Amino acid sequence: MARGHDGDRWGRGCWRPGSLTASRRPVVWVLVVVLFLLHFILHIGFGIGRAAPDLLTIALLLVAREVGLGSAAAAGLFFGLLEDSLSVLAFGANSVTMTAVGMIGSLTRDLFMGDSRLFVVSYLFVGKWTRDFAHWILIGDELRRPFTEEVLVQGGMGALYVAAIGLVLTLFVRLTAES
Amino acid sequence: MVAYAPERETSGARRQVVIAAGMALMAATTLYLSDDAQQRIAQTLQASVLKPFIWTQETLAQARFRADQIGFLQSEVDSLTAVLSTQGALLDENRGLRDLLGLAERASPLYVRATVTRPGTPGSESMFLVDVGREDGVEVYAPVVSAHGLAGVIRDVRARDAVGMDWTHPDFRAAAMLEDGSAYGMVENVRGQFREDDRLVLNGTAYHESLANGTRVLTSGLGAIPRGIPIGRIDGTAEKQGTWLKSYWLRPSVEPGSVTHVLVAGTGASLDVTDLWPGDTMATDGGGAAGAPAR
Numbered sequence: 374m375a376r377g378h379d380g381d382r383w384g385r386g387c388w389r390p391g392s393l394t395a396s397r398r399p400v401v402w403v404l405v406v407v408l409f410l411l412h413f414i415l416h417i418g419f420g421i422g423r424a425a426p427d428l429l430t431i432a433l434l435l436v437a438r439e440v441g442l443g444s445a446a447a448a449g450l451f452f453g454l455l456e457d458s459l460s461v462l463a464f465g466a467n468s469v470t471m472t473a474v475g476m477i478g479s480l481t482r483d484l485f486m487g488d489s490r491l492f493v494v495s496y497l498f499v500g501k502w503t504r505d506f507a508h509w510i511l512i513g514d515e516l517r518r519p520f521t522e523e524v525l526v527q528g529g530m531g532a533l534y535v536a537a538i539g540l541v542l543t544l545f546v547r548l549t550a551e552s
Numbered sequence: 553m554v555a556y557a558p559e560r561e562t563s564g565a566r567r568q569v570v571i572a573a574g575m576a577l578m579a580a581t582t583l584y585l586s587d588d589a590q591q592r593i594a595q596t597l598q599a600s601v602l603k604p605f606i607w608t609q610e611t612l613a614q615a616r617f618r619a620d621q622i623g624f625l626q627s628e629v630d631s632l633t634a635v636l637s638t639q640g641a642l643l644d645e646n647r648g649l650r651d652l653l654g655l656a657e658r659a660s661p662l663y664v665r666a667t668v669t670r671p672g673t674p675g676s677e678s679m680f681l682v683d684v685g686r687e688d689g690v691e692v693y694a695p696v697v698s699a700h701g702l703a704g705v706i707r708d709v710r711a712r713d714a715v716g717m718d719w720t721h722p723d724f725r726a727a728a729m730l731e732d733g734s735a736y737g738m739v740e741n742v743r744g745q746f747r748e749d750d751r752l753v754l755n756g757t758a759y760h761e762s763l764a765n766g767t768r769v770l771t772s773g774l775g776a777i778p779r780g781i782p783i784g785r786i787d788g789t790a791e792k793q794g795t796w797l798k799s800y801w802l803r804p805s806v807e808p809g810s811v812t813h814v815l816v817a818g819t820g821a822s823l824d825v826t827d828l829w830p831g832d833t834m835a836t837d838g839g840g841a842a843g844a845p846a847r
Contacts, residue, residue: 413602413605414605414608416605416671416672416673417602417605417606417608417609417671417672417673418605418608418609418612419608419609419612420609420612420669420670420672421672422670422672423672425672441564441568441571442568442569442571442572443567443568443569443570443571443572443574443575444568444571445572446571446572446575446576446579447571447575449575449579450575450578450579453579454582454593454597455597455601455602456673456674456675457582457590457593457594457675458593458594458595458596458597458598458602459594459598459602459671459673459675459676459679460671460673460674460675460676460679462675462679462723463675464582464583464585464590464593464594465579465580465582465583465584465585465590466583466675467674467675468578468579468582468583469579469580469582469583471579472575472576472579473576473579476572476575476576479572505674508674508675511583512675515722515723516675516677516722518743518747519745522745522746522747
């Protein structure tokens with residue numbers, strides 16, 4: 374695939390393979406901020422817990438497609454630290470997980486282009502499932518639940534939930550950008 | 553002929569890679585930070601970025617509590633109206649109202665009232681925040697109790713709030729005894745295949761002691777938790793090891809998910825609080841009666 378650009382490959386101000394078109398980018402950034410706020414309002418403010426989708430991971434995966442590798446890692450670390458600050462016994466697990474997810478998400482721009490519905494849904498599903506799997510590995514023996522329950526069942530359902538939300542958001546972004 | 557060459561790397565690309573490596577290193581470092589450093593980071597974030605969200609949860613919890621109080625006051629008015637209209641069974645009504653005054657009236661002032669909030673984020677299951685801390689006289693390992701018994705213990709204390717764990721936490725332990733003191737043991741959490749399968753089990757009792765179903769189990773006072781706080785009731789034999797040891801399932805007195813307002817023992821609280829929980833207060837917070845099946 375040709376890279377007809379003069380800017381840095383992963384730096385700022387350059388054409389980014391796989392990122393959304395320029396008209397949609399402002400909508401995506403607004404969406405990221407809204408998802409960030411909504412995640413903590415639902416999980417902490419309303420105390421809904423697992424019934425609420427993991428909007429923070431969606432926000433991170435969206436950010437990762439829009440910024441460079443380092444910025445995606447920084448966003449992941451920040452998001453992870455916020456989650457870790459509320460989990461005393463597993464401090465650091467979310468930080469490492471979210472940083473890794475941010476970096477991997479950013480690297481996918483070199484592998485996959487476009488923002489078709491199928492891609493976005495698959496990207497969010499795999500991203501969320503990877504996040505849960507990595508978190509399960511890092512959380513420590515004391516808190517670790519059985520793999521089948523935590524990763525396959527809960528992780529799979531969580532990833533489906535996130536993918537469904539992502540599908541709705543994709544439609545919303547398209548409609549907003551086009552209008 | 554144009555030769556294929558490696559893609560041009562620039563200073564911007566290198567900078568991104570260096571930043572990413574730095575962030576990954578910092579993230580990995582957080583796993584190995586000392587407890588103090590981790591708590592400082594957590595406190596800083598809770599007091600800054602997360603403060604509005606925590607405040608929202610506390611506000612909502614208080615609003616729910618006030619709504620409950622309105623219902624309670626309404627029921628009081630209804631009860632008084634009924635009493636005035638009938639002028640009968642006044643003694644029974646009086647007794648009922650005294651019960652509703654709650655545990656807080658019976659406990660000493662050293663038990664401080666607190667609101668429970670749950671983070672609800674991954675990794676924080678079985679943990680909760682209470683809005684009282686060191687300034688209120690709360691210490692680490694202080695018991696957190698509801699009107700029905702032991703809800704958990706404090707794990708980490710800060711100036712104005714504290715983090716606690718309920719009995720579903722894998723680290724939860726409580727020295728326990730039967731109500732009549734005929735057998736002693738250790739109550740701990742046993743994780744089920746699914747989270748809803750988590751149960752309490754009474755270990756360490758002698759094999760020849762056969763504990764009847766429904767027998768009340770209280771804290772024994774060994775360790776930091778005062779004597780006499782209800783933990784649950786015996787609910788069948790969990791395991792037999794040869795001919796020397798038995799363990800028993802417990803039906804917990806308190807369902808952690810239903811706890812929103814609690815008392816936390818402050819510094820110098822009484823070491824024997826058996827009188828705070830008379831035998832008829834053992835219906836669980838979740839609404840289960842004493843004879844209901846476990847879960």
